[in-house]
Amino acid sequence: MTPKNTRFAGGSFTPLENTLLAILCSGTDTASSIARSQLTEATWGGYEHDSCDCFLISVTPAANAQGIMHDGGPFSFAEVSNGETTLGLLELWVVNERPHSVNYMPFGDDHVELPSPEDYTITLIENE
Secondary structure, three states, X not given: XXXXXXXXXXXXXXXXXXXXXXXXXXXXXXXXXXXXXXXXXXXXXXEOOOOOOOEXXXXXXXXXXXXXXXXXXXXXXXXXXXXXXXXXXXXXXXEOOEEEEEEEEEOOOOOOOOOOOOOOEEEEEOOO
16 A cells, blocks of 8 residues: 555646546546546545545646536446456546546455556446
8 A cells, every 4th residue: 555644635646546547537438538638637635545545636627627427426437357356346436527536446355455457457347
């Protein structure tokens, strides 16, 4: 897990966080395109929970920026697997038409580190 005392809200995302955000916003729909655009103005917002690497996203879009038309809550999902077994889901949450946080929800395992594409297969689950 990333040492929590060395980061401050408003800073840059780590390479892993950037990679996970890119996967979660890689959809071909309009909302994913808007999310990608908003993330160009985003900063790391802190840890969402003290006990895990789930993180908040701080977005201050330009005055004319388009919002993500979503009711709030999970916006996109990516399946995390070891090739044969699904281990959990990554979720990108949207609140007030902006990216809010990234959470990892493991199935039956209590580890709380964000999965890396170097160690796991992470596949976007496309909206239908």
